[in-house]
Amino acid sequence: MVGVPFINPLSLEGREMVRQLGSLEDLTHDNPELIGIVTRSKSQDISDDQDIPRNHLELALKRLEWYVKKRNNPNFNYRKYAFLFQGDIEKFDTISFYLLSQAIGVKFGPNSRESRLMAESQGSLIQNRLEELNTRNREEIVLKALQELLSQGTLKWTFFEDLLSSRRIQLSDLVLDQGEVIMDQDDFRERLGPRLHHRDPDKMYQLLIGEELRELILIQMVMQQTENYMAEVHEKSRLMVEPNPLLLQLADGVTEILTQPTPSYTGTGKVARQSYRGPLNREAFPPCVKTALEGIKSGGRNDAIVLFITPFVSYARLCPDIFKQNVTVRVSDKDPQLQVVHQEVLPLIYEAAERCVPPLFEDQPQEKININAKIGFGMHSTLKLENEGETKWYTPMSCEKIKLHLPYLCRPDDDCKKIGNPLIYYNRKNWILSREQAESGDKKEDEGSSGEEVMENQDNDWIDV
Numbered sequence: 001m002v003g004v005p006f007i008n009p010l011s012l013e014g015r016e017m018v019r020q021l022g023s024l025e026d027l028t029h030d031n032p033e034l035i036g037i038v039t040r041s042k043s044q045d046i047s048d049d050q051d052i053p054r055n056h057l058e059l060a061l062k063r064l065e066w067y068v069k070k071r072n073n074p075n076f077n078y079r080k081y082a083f084l085f086q087g088d089i090e091k092f093d094t095i096s097f098y099l100l101s102q103a104i105g106v107k108f109g110p111n112s113r114e115s116r117l118m119a120e121s122q123g124s125l126i127q128n129r130l131e132e133l134n135t136r137n138r139e140e141i142v143l144k145a146l147q148e149l150l151s152q153g154t155l156k157w158t159f160f161e162d163l164l165s166s167r168r169i170q171l172s173d174l175v176l177d178q179g180e181v182i183m184d185q186d187d188f189r190e191r192l193g194p195r196l197h198h199r200d201p202d203k204m205y206q207l208l209i210g211e212e213l214r215e216l217i218l219i220q221m222v223m224q225q226t227e228n229y230m231a232e233v234h235e236k237s238r239l240m241v242e243p244n245p246l247l248l249q250l251a252d253g254v255t256e257i258l259t260q261p262t263p264s265y266t267g268t269g270k271v272a273r274q275s276y277r278g279p280l281n282r283e284a285f286p287p288c289v290k291t292a293l294e295g296i297k298s299g300g301r302n303d304a305i306v307l308f309i310t311p312f313v314s315y316a317r318l319c320p321d322i323f324k325q326n327v328t329v330r331v332s333d334k335d336p337q338l339q340v341v342h343q344e345v346l347p348l349i350y351e352a353a354e355r356c357v358p359p360l361f362e363d364q365p366q367e368k369i370n371i372n373a374k375i376g377f378g379m380h381s382t383l384k385l386e387n388e389g390e391t392k393w394y395t396p397m398s399c400e401k402i403k404l405h406l407p408y409l410c411r412p413d414d415d416c417k418k419i420g421n422p423l424i425y426y427n428r429k430n431w432i433l434s435r436e437q438a439e440s441g442d443k444k445e446d447e448g449s450s451g452e453e454v455m456e457n458q459d460n461d462w463i464d465v
Ligand code: SF4
Pocket: 286, 287, 288, 289, 398, 399, 402, 403, 409, 410, 411, 412, 413, 416, 420, 421, 422, 425
């Protein structure tokens, strides 16, 4: 049976492990116990020494590297990271978690891409670790970890805003009492038992609050705590004269992991039919986008530019395969310096706004703020990295919504059949155009691909994490 820190390093037990630590310097020395655990791990690939973390610092980086590689390439060699799922690595793993969180907190701060990836990687590790356990152990450890978290205070339903908006849970999945989410069985019995007539509260609890929901909530809470912890570290580090060089060294290691370009692969082991991510291909735009870019001459001007064109152009340029991804993405994940946003995305949106009658910003200059908000940078007149995350990066409207709210834009052509979103039209059309080009001899297919490969990402300065 694994301990709670293996799932939640920020648990009381996890914090105690860190309190008992000696100096940070010791954590850089080769640790035979850690090496032994790693090399003896079931299914571990030990063919390359580079894959074996020799001390806590290396282990900390391996934690993040695992997540980044898994996210970019589902066919990566899982056996190189099998040690991360062995319960006996718990003590080392917990300390490595703190090291990494501190390094990220100190160097990058809250709301950074690094801190978000750290929290996401912790969530993903928990999920994968739970999947390695048998049913009984899995249920026990989830209950134990959740009980400790829930004992720290009440939980408002608004805490699950992200899970709700990503539709990973529905509001109806949650059992609420006066806006508070009930997760604990005793709490359920006490607060709702008297109101359940002719029903066994315990059976109702099992029925309403299933294992899957408990796990989702546990993961979400640990991710939130991880983010809070990095924010606390960041605040404290601002009062320090100089952070520990080891943490800065570790932070450099994080940057190195995130700047390694990695290709995307399909689940079949073949190079994927990739969505084209490069300069926008106007030829592949669907009819509704082409019409909106010509400028809106009648009603619906603001919505067409702010709610429709802004998300479409930004995703088409930066993250055209967003609907294939099961993760939240920010603009800076794809365009860390916001160069593409400033040089390509905003100019195209502004151009369309200018073509409207009357030109959009002429009578409503505040709509520039709304455009910034729709790509995730809050309600500010200037688009700045430090504001990213204050609002969400809106995904493009579906065809159904366009037909309902902006019907004059929808003039379907043959390629509109069987697609539900203009962005999917764009990806598909790009693929068709590229294939036609290849067939006519203008474009060579890369050797070794399945023949479905379309266009490699040539923006090597982008970080695809
Ligand atoms: S069907 Fe969809 S993609 Fe085609 S024109 Fe209408 S809204 Fe645009």
